[in-house]
Amino acid sequence: MEKTSQKKQVINRLKRTEGQIRGVQKMIEEEKECMDVITQLSAIRSSIxxxxxxxxxxxxxxxxxxxxxxxxxxxxxLEQAIQMIIKK
Structure with a gap:
């Protein structure tokens, strides 16, 4: 994959995640159900x-x-990259 395309994909995903975070903030302000907030936080974690x-x-x-x-x-x-992959 071309670096420019890769960079664009990463930035787009981060922007989407940023929007999700703002959505969770709004959900908390509006006192939405706990499970709904947790579901959105799980989606954010997956995106990151x-x-x-x-x-x-x-x-x-x-x-x-x-x-x-x-x-x-x-x-x-290579070892650093492997450690980053398996570290969770």
Missing amino acids: DRVMGMIVAENLKDCFESPEKDPQEQSKK
């Missing part, structure tokens, strides 16, 4: 997890397509 995955995946792709000259540095970057 997706953005993180997209960014880490793109960085991993870059590591393989444009490896560092120093193999130890390359290995360190």
Whole structure:
């Protein structure tokens, strides 16, 4: 995927998430049902997890397509990316 397209997708998803957060704020102000608020918060968390995955995946792709000259540095970057993926 082209970097510009990837960047646009990430920004669009973040804007959508921003709107969801504003919606939750409004729900709380209007004292909406707890389960409805929790449902929206869960959707926000999923959206953020997706953005993180997209960014880490793109960085991993870059590591393989444009490896560092120093193999130890390359290995360190790959390990960091893996840790970001499995850390939750």
